[in-house]
Amino acid sequence: MTTLDAPRPVSALVGAEPRSVPDRLRRLVRPFAGYLFVFPALGVLVVFYYVPALLLFVISFFHYHLGGAGSSFAGLDNFRVLFAQPLFWKSLVVTGYYVLVMVPATLVISLALAMLVRDAARHSKRKRGGLSQALIFLPHVTPLVATSLVWVYILNPQYGVMNYVLRAFVSNPPGWLESTGYSMPSIEIYSLWHSVGFYMVLFLAGLASIPDRLLEAARVEGVRGFAAFRRVVFPLLTPSVYLVTVLATVNTMQAFSQIYTLTGGAHGEAGGPAYSTTTDALLIYQTAFFYNHFSLAATMSLMLFVLLVLLTVVQRWGFSKLVFYR
Amino acid sequence: MLQLDGITKTYGHDVALSGIGVMIEEGEFFSIVGPSGCGKSTLLRIVAGLDEPDDGTVSIDGVDVSGWEPVERGIGMVFQNYALFPHLTAGANIGFGLKGRLPKEELRRRVAEIAELLELDAAMLERRPRQLSGGQRQRVALGRALIRRPRVLLMDEPLSSADAPLRERMRSELKGFHQRAGTTTLYVTHDQREAMSMSDRMMVLDHGRAQQVGRPIDVYRRPATAFAARFVGSPGMSVWPMPVRAADGRHRLVTVDGNPWPVQVPCPAGTEGVLVGVRPERLGLRPCSEDSAVLHCTVDTIEPQGEQALVHASYCGNAVVAAVEAAAAEQLGAEVDLWLSAGDLHLFAVDSGQRLADGRGDAEAARAGSAVGG
Ligand SMILES: Nc1ncnc2c1ncn2[C@@H]1O[C@H](COP(=O)(O)OP(=O)(O)OP(=O)(O)O)[C@@H](O)[C@H]1O
Ligand SMILES: [Mg+2]
Numbered sequence: 001m002t003t004l005d006a007p008r009p010v011s012a013l014v015g016a017e018p019r020s021v022p023d024r025l026r027r028l029v030r031p032f033a034g035y036l037f038v039f040p041a042l043g044v045l046v047v048f049y050y051v052p053a054l055l056l057f058v059i060s061f062f063h064y065h066l067g068g069a070g071s072s073f074a075g076l077d078n079f080r081v082l083f084a085q086p087l088f089w090k091s092l093v094v095t096g097y098y099v100l101v102m103v104p105a106t107l108v109i110s111l112a113l114a115m116l117v118r119d120a121a122r123h124s125k126r127k128r129g130g131l132s133q134a135l136i137f138l139p140h141v142t143p144l145v146a147t148s149l150v151w152v153y154i155l156n157p158q159y160g161v162m163n164y165v166l167r168a169f170v171s172n173p174p175g176w177l178e179s180t181g182y183s184m185p186s187i188e189i190y191s192l193w194h195s196v197g198f199y200m201v202l203f204l205a206g207l208a209s210i211p212d213r214l215l216e217a218a219r220v221e222g223v224r225g226f227a228a229f230r231r232v233v234f235p236l237l238t239p240s241v242y243l244v245t246v247l248a249t250v251n252t253m254q255a256f257s258q259i260y261t262l263t264g265g266a267h268g269e270a271g272g273p274a275y276s277t278t279t280d281a282l283l284i285y286q287t288a289f290f291y292n293h294f295s296l297a298a299t300m301s302l303m304l305f306v307l308l309v310l311l312t313v314v315q316r317w318g319f320s321k322l323v324f325y326r
Numbered sequence: 327m328l329q330l331d332g333i334t335k336t337y338g339h340d341v342a343l344s345g346i347g348v349m350i351e352e353g354e355f356f357s358i359v360g361p362s363g364c365g366k367s368t369l370l371r372i373v374a375g376l377d378e379p380d381d382g383t384v385s386i387d388g389v390d391v392s393g394w395e396p397v398e399r400g401i402g403m404v405f406q407n408y409a410l411f412p413h414l415t416a417g418a419n420i421g422f423g424l425k426g427r428l429p430k431e432e433l434r435r436r437v438a439e440i441a442e443l444l445e446l447d448a449a450m451l452e453r454r455p456r457q458l459s460g461g462q463r464q465r466v467a468l469g470r471a472l473i474r475r476p477r478v479l480l481m482d483e484p485l486s487s488a489d490a491p492l493r494e495r496m497r498s499e500l501k502g503f504h505q506r507a508g509t510t511t512l513y514v515t516h517d518q519r520e521a522m523s524m525s526d527r528m529m530v531l532d533h534g535r536a537q538q539v540g541r542p543i544d545v546y547r548r549p550a551t552a553f554a555a556r557f558v559g560s561p562g563m564s565v566w567p568m569p570v571r572a573a574d575g576r577h578r579l580v581t582v583d584g585n586p587w588p589v590q591v592p593c594p595a596g597t598e599g600v601l602v603g604v605r606p607e608r609l610g611l612r613p614c615s616e617d618s619a620v621l622h623c624t625v626d627t628i629e630p631q632g633e634q635a636l637v638h639a640s641y642c643g644n645a646v647v648a649a650v651e652a653a654a655a656e657q658l659g660a661e662v663d664l665w666l667s668a669g670d671l672h673l674f675a676v677d678s679g680q681r682l683a684d685g686r687g688d689a690e691a692a693r694a695g696s697a698v699g700g
Contacts, residue, residue, distance in 0.1 A: 213409035216376055221423030221470070222397035231422075235413040 060299040066292065078299040088300065090275055091283040094184070095253060098279055101188050102252040107244055110196045111237075114203035115229075133204065137197035144194065148261035151190045152177065155262075177262055180276040187259055187277060194258065195251065199244045206240030207233070242319040249311055253304065256281040280304050327352040327510055328373070328478050333382035335368055335534075342368045343534040346382070350478075350512065350527075355504050357513045357521035360531035361557070366514040367406065369531070370482050373512060375399050386477060397423070402471030402509075404481040408463050410455040410470075416462070417441075417451035420469040440469045443507070460488050461496055468500075472509070479511045485520065497524060518558050522546065530554045548672075552679040555603040555672055561636065563603040566644035567676060570600050579671075587619050589668045592682055600682065601674035606636060608670035609648035617668040621646065625662050628655050637662065 029036075063074045082088050117132050139147065154161050155176040166173035174182040210233060218228045234241075256279075260270045263277045271278035271286065278286075280300065288297035333346040342365045350356045358366050371377040373384055375396040383390050384399075391399045410419050418425070421437045428436065441451055444465040455463055464484055471479060484500070485493045501524050504511055515521055521528045522542040530537040530545060530553070537557075538550035549555035555563040568579055570591050579589040579600070591600050613620070623639035623646060635655035637648045639662055648664050673682040 211409065213405055213407070214411060217403070217405055217409040217411070217470075218422070219376065220374060220396040220401070220403045221474075222395070223423065224395075232411060 056298045056301055059295050060302045062295055064295040064298070066294060074295065078295050082296060082299050082303070087275065087278070087283065091278050091280050094275070094277065095279040095281075097184055098188065098255070099249060099252045101184075102191060103245060103248045105188065105192055106196060106199055106248040106252075107241065109192060110199035110244065111203050111241075113196060113200045114207055117200065117204065118207055133201070136200055139194045139196075140198040142194070144257040145261050147194065148190060148258045151186075151193075152262060152264075155186050155190075177264075178273065180274050183263065183273060183276045187262055190258055190262060191252070191255060195248075199248065202244055202247075203237070203240050206237050206243075210236045238319065238322050242315070242322070245319075246312060246315055249315065250308060253308055253311075254281055255279065256285065260285070327354070327387060328512065329383075329385040329388075330369075330373070331383045331385070333369065333372060333379045333384070335365070335372065335377070335379050341534050343372070343379070346529075346531075346534075346536050348529060348536070348539055350510060353508045353510055355501075355511045355513065355524060355526045357515060357525035357528040358531055359515055359518050359521035359528055359557075360537075362516055364531045365534040366516070366531055367482055368534075370403075370480050370512065370514050373478070374401050374403050374480055397474070400474075400477040402474060402476030402479050404464075404467045404471050404479070404484045406482040406484075407487050408455075408467040408484075410463060410466055412455055415452050415454055416446065416458060416466045416469075419455065419466050420451070420473055422470060423474055436473055437469075440473050443472075444469050444503070461492055461499075464488070464496055468503070472507070477510065479509045480514075481511065482514045483516065484513075485515070485517075493520075500524065518562075519560055522558070530557060532557070548681070549603070550681050552601050552603065552674040555674065559605060561606060561647055563605050563672065564609075564644075564646040565601050565603040565674065566641065566646065567599045568602045570597055587617075587668065589617070589671060589673075591673060597676075599676050601676055601679065603672035603674060604666050604670055606647045606649040609646065609650075609664045609666050611648075611650055611654055611662070611665065613665045613667075615667040615669065618665045619668070621664045621666065623662050623664050625658055625660055628658065630655070637664075639664065 060078055061074055061076075062071050063077070064071045113136055117136065120132055121130075153159075155163075157163055157173070157175045157178055160176070162176065163173040176182050176186045214232055214236070215228060218224065218232050223231060259277055259279055259282055263270050263272055271282045281304075284297045284300045284304070287293050287300065328350040330346055330348050330350075333343055334341075335343040346369060348356075358369060360366055368377065372379045375384075375391065375394055375398075378393070383392055385391065386399055396403070410416075411422065414422065417437050420440055421433050424433050424436065437451065438448075441448070446462065446465050446469065450458065450462055455466065458466065467484070471481075481500075485496055488496055497520060504524075513521070513524065525542055527539065527541055528545060529539045530551075532551075532553045537554045538545050540550075542558075545554060545558050549558060549563070552565050556565050570579060571586060579587045579591055579602070591597075609621075621641045623641045626638045626640055626645075629636040629638065630652055631649075633652060634649045635652045637650055637655055637658065639646050639648065641664070646664065648662075674680060675682055
């Protein structure tokens with residue numbers, strides 16, 4: 001009796017040698033190798049980032065006590081309490097003020113610095129702006145808390161360097177961190193000092209990707225200086241402008257250390273005077289760790305997160321109209 | 327019309343250009359040709375006003391334009407790889423320089439006029455450079471350079487990024503365009519065939535020195551230097567040194583067998599050798615005249631080219647190229663005897679590479695030849 005053989009797989013015909021054990025192990029592991037490689041980093045991310053984020057989301061719908069004991073479902077209670085808090089709204093205004101000043105100022109100053117550094121590099125003998133670039137970038141690598149403390153002295157109304165210089169020009173210089181009107185600008189000045197170098201480097205990278213040829217072509221057409229910037233450089237730089245806008249928005253909305261330190265967090269005075277510097281981030285911190293009201297802090301964090309997402313979406317949409325040539 | 331005088335430019339210790347002088351006539355199509363790095367772009371940029379020379383002057387219509395901006399000089403420029411603005415449409419690229427300087431309607435009319443001249447249709451004007459083909463981009467770049475009606479049009483290797491068939495087509499398009507518009511054109515290329523086929527006159531440049539200025543056919547027939555001889559022609563001349571001996575009171579070339587050859591070499595007493603140049607077409611497999619001499623060569627490679635084949639051979643260690651009939655080339659073994667006629671020889675001084683009047687009655691031609699010293 002003969003049965004028709006089922007068609008055999010090609011590999012079997014070609015000659016299947018017996019495979020060694022390590023070989024089989026390798027075959028077994030190969031599909032998962034990629035996951036194994038990312039696992040350490042991913043594990044850390046999940047444990048310390050995604051899980052807490054998820055917990056935060058959950059907590060904002062609970063009356064939560066540290067450790068979990070005695071917690072109960074709260075529905076939208078936390079949101080109701082939060083929205084009834086004038087301080088919450090005030091902190092939004094303060095944050096908004098901070099962001100609305102910081103983002104445009106960051107864009108203008110870091111772009112201007114980038115242009116200056118590039119021009120300096122172009123006219124320097126060795127065609128590099130390494131030194132000026134490093135000097136402007138330097139503040140960014142200093143620790144926020146340490147340099148903030150230094151700036152507390154610089155901005156001291158009585159014996160600070162800032163006012164020492166200003167007194168040469170005006171009779172009564174501002175009270176800086178000690179006045180409600182100038183406390184936020186003080187923080188903005190510090191933050192710009194600290195971060196502008198970083199954004200400048202992003203712009204320098206963007207500028208470097210614009211071929212000199214294009215500027216020469218513009219010059220041949222009689223378009224130079226600011227006109228060339230407006231008609232050639234800026235349009236081609238919009239990807240960098242977008243990147244800097246988004247990064248600056250996210251970073252300023254979450255700014256904490258320098259505000260905490262500059263406004264006297266060391267003596268429990270952060271956010272003052274008179275709540276003039278109490279941003280969202282500061283209020284969240286105080287609510288959680290000062291008043292031990294974790295669920296309310298979680299709710300605020302959630303609101304901040306939603307706000308950030310919304311802003312980023314809006315910015316994306318806005319720039320999709322601007323970054324048209326991609 | 328456009329006059330260059332003693333243009334010199336150095337970058338650090340590198341001499342990019344050295345004493346370039348030439349007068350370009352109204353309506354002329356003038357090419358600057360030379361190998362990569364010889365200073366072509368540098369020269370063009372100096373004419374454009376994008377760079378200043380260390381020494382020398384550029385004059386346009388008799389006016390020294392040193393220190394003038396490109397627009398003030400009235401030049402238009404097509405850049406290597408075009409340098410179109412990627413964020414603007416083709417139309418906006420063409421009108422870039424006039425935007426805001428002309429009323430909108432007038433500008434649109436001018437752009438349309440240029441587009442028609444360059445056979446760019448309206449739909450293409452709405453596209454961005456990346457949506458255009460190489461040939462279309464080139465026409466847009468040309469349009470941008472032409473819309474201000476420049477007195478001099480400068481082009482830096484405008485065809486170098488095109489593939490061979492497109493290059494061929496655009497070459498004839500450019501030439502046709504020049505014949506229609508008659509704009510004085512300074513054209514930079516590293517491809518001597520382009521220069522030969524398009525120019526009224528050309529300058530051969532090497533290491534920042536002008537080797538020769540003249541009509542393409544003159545440069546081809548009577549290269550002024552050994553470099554020009556090697557560079558012009560496809561392929562160029564084979565040039566190699568040969569010994570010279572004083573015989574019958576005159577200098578004679580010596581062939582390999584030590585026989586004086588009836589070629590009179592007009593060189594100073596005491597000269598031991600001379601550079602000999604010969605076109606590949608003039609090297610044959612059999613003698614063609616009374617005064618032919620033979621070179622015993624070893625064959626390196628044979629490069630079929632259809633009707634003809636190029637035989638790359640070595641003669642006493644020097645590379646020699648001969649263009650012979652393909653059928654004959656197929657019969658060749660490892661050795662070949664190449665014949666050349668004394669009348670086809672070009673002679674150059676060993677040290678300077680300058681052409682030597684070859685004593686065969688074309689001293690007059692030598693005088694008319696437009697050799698330009700560096
Ligand atoms: N900005 C510069 N700095 C230093 N050296 C330069 C500069 N521009 C050009 N050179 C040098 O000058 C010489 C001539 O350069 P140029 O660009 O004119 O050559 P080219 O003939 O246009 O070459 P290619 O055919 O490759 O474009 C080269 O040796 C180059 O290295
Ligand atoms: Mg070049």
